[in-house]
Amino acid sequence: MVYHSNESKEQFSSFDRFRGYNKSSLNPVENIHIEYNILILLPHIRDPQNYKIEIDIHSRAALINRATKQIGPGGMLFRILANQTGEIKISYVDYNVSLNFMIAIEQWFQGLRLEKESVSLRLLKKHSHHFSFLFKYISVSAFLLMNYNFVLPRFNTESIRDFMGYAIFIFGFAYVLGGCAAKIGDFVEQSVDSINPLSFVSLNRGDDKLATETRQQNRGGSISAIVGVAVAVVVNVFSSYIASYLGIK
Structure with a gap:
C-alpha cells in the first residue's frame, strides 16, 4: 500500500500489479506499507505455521514537509514519525524463523544508498x-x-x-x-x-x-x-x- 502526501493511497495485491504504478504523479510518497502472509512447513511439524510480516518505509522528507504545514499536535506527530525511516513487525510462532526474517530485512535496509549526516x-x-x-x-x-x-x-x-x-x-x-x-x-x-x-x-x-x-x-x-x-x-x-x-x- 502506497500513501501519498495528499492523503490518498493506492493498494496493490502483488508486485506485478505494483509495476503499473503511476510514476508521473506529482504527489510525494509518505509511506510504503508492505505486508506478507507466509505459511511455512518446518521439519517434524505436521501443520504449516503462519507468519505475518509488516514493513513500513517512511519518506522523512515528505513527513517533515507535511509537519511544516500542520499546526498543533498534528505537526508534532509527523515530526515524531519523521525520525524513523522504517519499521518492521513480525507476528511469529517460532522465534528463530522470525529472527531470520528480521536479519534478512535489516540487511536489505542496510544495502540502501545512504547519505552521510555531518557529525x-x-x-x-x-x-x-x-x-x-x-x-x-x-x-x-x-x-x-x-x-x-x-x-x-x-x-x-x-x-x-x-x-x-x-x-x-x-x-x-x-x-x-x-x-x-x-x-x-x-x-x-x-x-x-x-x-x-x-x-x-x-x-x-x-x-x-x-x-x-x-x-x-x-x-x-x-x-x-x-x-x-x-x-x-x-x-x-x-x-x-x-x-x-x-x-x-
Whole structure:
C-alpha cells in the first residue's frame, strides 16, 4: 500500500500489479506499507505455521514537509514519525524463523544508498535549544567586560552623577543587547533545525521534486545559520566599539 502526501493511497495485491504504478504523479510518497502472509512447513511439524510480516518505509522528507504545514499536535506527530525511516513487525510462532526474517530485512535496509549526516550538524542540532541562552549571555558578558576594562578606569576622579549616568546607559544597553542576541540565537536555532538528512522514497516525479526542494532548503538553512552568526559577531563588535568609545571619551 502506497500513501501519498495528499492523503490518498493506492493498494496493490502483488508486485506485478505494483509495476503499473503511476510514476508521473506529482504527489510525494509518505509511506510504503508492505505486508506478507507466509505459511511455512518446518521439519517434524505436521501443520504449516503462519507468519505475518509488516514493513513500513517512511519518506522523512515528505513527513517533515507535511509537519511544516500542520499546526498543533498534528505537526508534532509527523515530526515524531519523521525520525524513523522504517519499521518492521513480525507476528511469529517460532522465534528463530522470525529472527531470520528480521536479519534478512535489516540487511536489505542496510544495502540502501545512504547519505552521510555531518557529525558537526548532528551536534549543533542536539544543542540548538541552548543557542538563545548562549548568544544572549555571551554578548552581554562581553559588553560588560569591555566596559569594565575601558570605562570604569575613567571614574577615578569623576563625580558620582556622571558615574550613575554611565551606569544607567551601560546596563540599559546591555539589556537591549541581550534581547537582540537572544533573537539572533532563536534565528540560528531555527535555521539549524531546518537542515534535515536527505531521506526519501523515490517512486514518482513528486518524490524527485521534493528531494530537490529539501536540498535547497538545507542549503538555505546553512546560509541562514552562517548569516545569523555573522550578525551576532557584528553586533558584539559594535557593542565593543561603544564600550571603547565611552572609555576614550
